[in-house]
Amino acid sequence: MGYTNLEKRPWRSQTARIKRFIQHPLYSPRQTHARDIALVQLQRAVQFSSVVRPVSLPPPSFQMQPLGECWITGWGQVQDEDDPVKTLQEAQVFIVNNTYCQLYLSQALPFHRETLCAANWKDKAMACLGDSGGPLVCEVNRTWLQLGVVSRGRVCLPSAAPNVYTRVSHFSDWIAENVAAAQDAQAQAVPSPLALLLPPLLQLLLSL
Template identity: 40%
Template sequence: MASRPSVPHAVLGASVPAAPGLILLLLLLPPTQVAAIAHGHPRIEGVSLNRDMACGHRYIQGKIVGGVDVPERKWPWQVSVHYAGFHVCGGSIIDEYWILSAAHCFQKEKNTEAFDMYVGLVDLRVAGNHTQWFEVNKVIIHPTYEVYHPIGGDIALVQLKSRIVFSDSVLPVCVAPPDVNLQNVICWATGWGVISQQGHTSDKLQEAQMPLISLPLCQLLYGHLSYIMMDMLCAGDIKNVKTVCEGDSGGPLVCEFNHTWLQVGVVSWGRGCTYPMYPAVYARVSYFSKWIHYHIEHTPLPLQPLPTLSSMLCATLSVPVTMLAVLLML
């Protein structure tokens, strides 16, 4: 938290030639800022990273089926998507106003106003010290989702009504560029979905390392070429029976590149926990990278609520009081 700025002490015997200028400054200042000065409180803006700040860095170096509990701060971009008060999908922070998730989490019949986004959350039962809750301003579904539904184009951008306040527990992940090289990289999936073939669930965020599987092999495993398209990515630890399950949809698949984490996939579909020999299928983030950046850059920011009449009146009335206090000091 920002510390209060120190107030310079008056120098004994010094003249005060700046007093008229101070009065003029008070007259020119916005009422809200004058009110802050009058009450001795600095005007503090929310601490938020802008789009030029680095993404994909975390402060901890560090149950999906076969997964383990995750400590706080390890995956600071993880999002829990709630609908009507219940966790339904995962997501990831990619910008101070934007969440990346799966299109099928936001079906047309669902009311956008019933969605809530939680960041800085590890345990679904209790909010942490850095947990933040957000309302949804807009959901943008990729246009090919309607064409290839239920499997293709399964990616969505969610714009929040207010910006995320970043900390060591809440940070954005980098979006994989179109030319990303996925050879010999270590990737991880995170989520709160089903954690066993018997259908057991976990309230605590889970993680599991997921080897990437080539598109031809994935097509062979599913037995049909048309099931696995170019905008998809396959991953799963078939040998050790680790895959993503119901409830993990929309969550991120991230890989580390030179100490920077890039999101390469969004959990889309698969055969689930019942058939762990089938890899999970993800929306390939690099395929949608240009579409993602276009909408982040060109979508207007949400309108912010105006100050209430009472607060504006209070701030306005404080101006004469402040001026009177200054005049008494002359």
């Protein structure tokens, strides 16, 4: 945590072992990638600092308007067939309508309530191979919310094609239930190390 370059360890960076991987019990990997979300519980609490900070989660009812401005970050390929990068990348994207997304990608999105799409038509910025599980964050009323988790797309190169994201707000209650369960299990200990960290601060993991 706290890394922006994998070849240079910041003096305020942190490491922590994973205690438990919590996959959504109804995850469907083969066809629809439904409920494409998971959590990690760490063995120790995260120490927040100027380089390791939390991100807020949206309430279940939250809806981002189309063309809302957001950002993605990740360690994946910059272009098709490239090696993964050593320096953390970021790109600006905009929320697009799910109906348009479905038509553009020519694939069914049967779980509209669970997914959202984002793209950047001007700069052709997008998530790529190696970015899966990374965050889609948007600033709303001066608060950074994680609205999505990189799930899938059609191509992996500079393109205006949208990416499909798991809609975090749809799973806010499930996340809260797991955080509460971890806290209850360690009620007499330090605050639960179950943390959602924006890479390198927040990590919602998923298996494709």
